[in-house]
Amino acid sequence: MYLKVPFVDKNISNLLKILFDEREKVLIVLAALLFSIRIAAQWKPAGNKIKTEWAQKIDPENVLPEYPRPMMERPEWKNLNGLWEYAIRPRGKSFPQKFDGKILVPFAAESSLSGVMAAVGAKNELWYRTAFDVPSDWEDKNILLHFGAVDWKTDIWINDIKVGSHEGGYTPFSFNITPFLGDGEQQLIVKVWDPTDEGPQPRGKQVKEPKGIWYTPVTGIWQTVWLEPVSQKRIAGPQWQNHSYFDGSEFKRTDRSEAIYRKEWQGIMDYLFSHPSIVS
Known part of the structure; x- marks a missing residue:
């Protein structure tokens, strides 16, 4: 946008053009600054727990920006970490009509960095909602939605259609x-149930009433969430051959709990295999 003034010296006219250009740049910078301030105002660490130097550097607009799977990195991907809506509701209830506030993904609801620091428990479920856009140059690709880890039982909806569970x-x-x-903005809804020490799943030292050597529960999304475009034919990842470690042992396990343990151990081995520095 330039100001056209008739019968004005050429040098003055050029100066006016520069001033108007600079004004537009200043307005853009101010708008970006105000947006950043608004985002920061929506999130801050909850509670008064001691923070590390890395916790102090958390940017809610750029949370864990590194590619989350170094074992099989692809050049195109989109990080969905950031501020999502959340709600804690009794287990079995339908989709919440109103959410409780914002949660910083991927930090568990009980953590300080989530901005929530609230207990969920076996009698409740944790709901998430966010929206995202798919880049236009991914149009001819299959779009994968990845979750690095969610504790424990997860249900996923895209645009109000259930995609699957884990x-x-x-x-x-x-x-x-x-x-x-669909076209334009996409809606993602996630529901998580985590019974912690009241369920059959591996949980480490997580208990609902932590004390002594026991830890606080870690409910919900606690690793990066991201999108990735792939071709129809693609490398899905390594396949692990499971053996029946419990057959004939003294441990009495149900088929379901045995399957859960095998699945968890496969995930642990996948993680170790993709981070060789841990075991080297």
């Missing part, structure tokens, strides 16, 4: 969401 607090999982995508 059980396992340590294992990464993904869904091909291409058939569920």
Whole structure:
């Protein structure tokens, strides 16, 4: 936008053009600054727990920006970490009509960095809602929605259509969401149930009443969530051959609990295999 003034010296006219250009740049910078301030005002660490230097550097607009799967990195991907809506509701209830506030993904609801720091428990479910856009140059690709880890039982909806479920607090999982995508902005809803020490799943030292050597529960999304475009034919990942470690042993396990343990251990081995520095 330039100011056209008749019968004005050429040098003055050029100066006016520069001033108007600079004004537009200043307005853009101010708008970006105000947006950043608004985002920061929506989130801050909850509680008064001691923070590390890395916690102090958390940027809610750029949370864990590194590619989350170094074992099989692809050049195109989109990080969905950031501020999502959340609600804690009694188990079995339908989709919440109103959410409780904002949660910083991917930090568990009980953590300070989530901005929530609230207990969920076996009698409740944790709901998430966010929206995202798919880049236009991914149009001819299949779109995968990845979760690095969610503790524990997870249900996923895209645009109000259920995509799938997953059980396992340590294992990464993904869904091909291409058939569920529409035009423009897409809505993602996640529901999580985590019974902690009241359920059959591996939980480490997590208990609902932590004390002594026991830890606070870690409910919900606690690893990066991201989108990835892939071709129809693609490398899905390594396949692990499971053996029946419990047959003939003294341990008495149900078929379901045995399957859960195998699945969790596969996830742990996948993680170790993708981070060789841990075991080297």
